[in-house]
Amino acid sequence: MDRVVVITGATGGVGRATARAFAEQGDRVALLARGEAGLAAAAEEVRQAGGTPLPIPVDVADAAQVEEAATAVETAFGPIDVWVNDAFTSVFAPADEISADEYRRVTEVTYLGYVYGTLAALKRMKPRDRGTIVQVGSALAHRGIPLQSAYCAAKHAIKGFTESLRCELLHDHSGVHVTMVHLPAVNTPQFDWLLSRLPLPARPVPPIYQPEVAARAIVHAAAHPRRREYWVGGSTVGTIIGEKLAGGVLDRYLARTGYDAQQVERTPPRSGPNLWEAADRQLDHGAHGAFDDTARPRSRQWWLNSHRGALAAGALATTALLLRRRSHRKGDHGDDRAT
Template identity: 45%
Template sequence: MARVAVVTGGTAGIGLATAHLMASRGWSVAVIARDQGRLDAAAEALSAYGRPVLAISADVSDAGAVDAAAERIERELGPIRAWINNAMSTVVSPADRITPEEYRRVTETTYLSHVFGTLAALRHMRTRNRGAIVQVSSGLGIRAAPLQAPYCAAKFAVSGFTDSLRAELIHDGVDVTLSVVYLPAVNTPQFNWARTRTGHGQNAPDPVFDPRLCAEAIHHAIEHPRREVWVGRSSLLMAAAQAVAPGFADRKAAEAWESQLEDEPAPDRAGNLFEPVPGAVGIDGRFGERTKHTRSEFWTSRERDLLVLGLTGAAILGLSGLAAIARVPRRLIARR
């Protein structure tokens, strides 16, 4: 039976890179996005791998539309084995200059889209007691940065929702895996169409990584399910700093204000927050000269747990050794 993967936001950037990788490795792929022109282009490109492809126009902030898409995918491609929640939007602006409508929309597209996609997939996967759901998150969902308050808040919410649902699935004995993949700055077209209100265009701060690395990490989370995956050294360092020294992390985050903005002034953009920006875009953004092209720089929660276990074991052995020395009579130590 064909393996079927669904990618939301699958017509550009990380979503398109993931769709290509899944199709190249024998999966039938469905992509969900808003812009019909890019959906048609994605479907044509993905069909070259020789597997069935389905491109569906839907706004993933609409729960009914997402449910209908899942039903159609099951009917036309077959049982969904993997669902990747990748769609997002942001507003680059100081928090007090963002309107309530913009906060609501970013929440809908970046958080609720993950909720609706997860629940739509789970309705089908639960009956078969198998499947993998991947939440594409960000290092900003661990350590928030200035100028993207609604986006950071939405990504934090994705982790909370996923942790709660994972506990419910464990309780119910449902063998559907939930993974969260935390991403660094990535060379995608998103930086060209984010809504801005700073008088400058949005910049990708170094280090910048290849969308194809993110696709590899997502594919790994499907084939080798892990609770969490951190892509790129910057995501790992953000998680470590937030866990160990959050006050220091606050100060370092404050320094990220300028690095998120282009040097030259530019008109503010309406972006793709409420409507898609038309035109072909592809996988890569405009930061190719600064992009690190590694395909293997990601770490999983399994590796973290093994490291913690090893350090804990070493600490226990060290304390045991000190205790043993403490029990040796002083006269014997003196004779030595």
């Protein structure tokens, strides 16, 4: 397609898989992240997949760095078509075991990093009256869980920010679109990267999906941005609907199960936490985490979701065919009775 795509948090996990997915469509992909080793490896993957990479070292918590990166992208590639916000960090711990500085840092990266990326994109897209911003969200943007208060709060904030922005763009009849893709638990290096004060190593709450599932959804959303939200994975659908219908019940359920579900006995991670420094500064960790043995490579829910237009058309065509046949049968019986 040869679009110009910007991805924050592009060196690991979902961002890394998404960079590859856009590259497979022939796009020019700007990779924004902190880790030099991760940036170099991600750029090579984009090149091998058929895209053109532009690695840019950026801390998304710094608005000036994000703005400079956007300028560098348009200088090298031309107008930005798609901006994907995905960078984040967090802390696994009970709420009162997270310091004020740690909450501030998580908020600056995971929430304000999205705001700064969005503002940089809007500054360039609105005058041209075109462009798409994809916010990578989570089921936890709708429902908080124990031990992830900093992350859940940031994801809730992104959702509120995006809803306000969408209303403003609609008010202005803007050709710029913004959409959110809410993800389930994903097998990414984050469970080795994030600062944790849990007794055992952290893990995603099953069911776990491979990052390529998320990447396919993000690429689809970029191509179909008029839909306000995309939900990926049956667990995401269940979590969001469950919160709407029975939030109090979920409070008690998560109080009983949420601690054990996010910890597992496994080899402790060797990479340091990425809260203050990039975990892939000297060593690339790729897109996948430590849970390849149990992660799902596909989501039937997402396939049905992304193909629902074709499925609906097929259902209508089948119904029309059945009605036509039924009509013919009635007509044949009528001729017989007439004779």
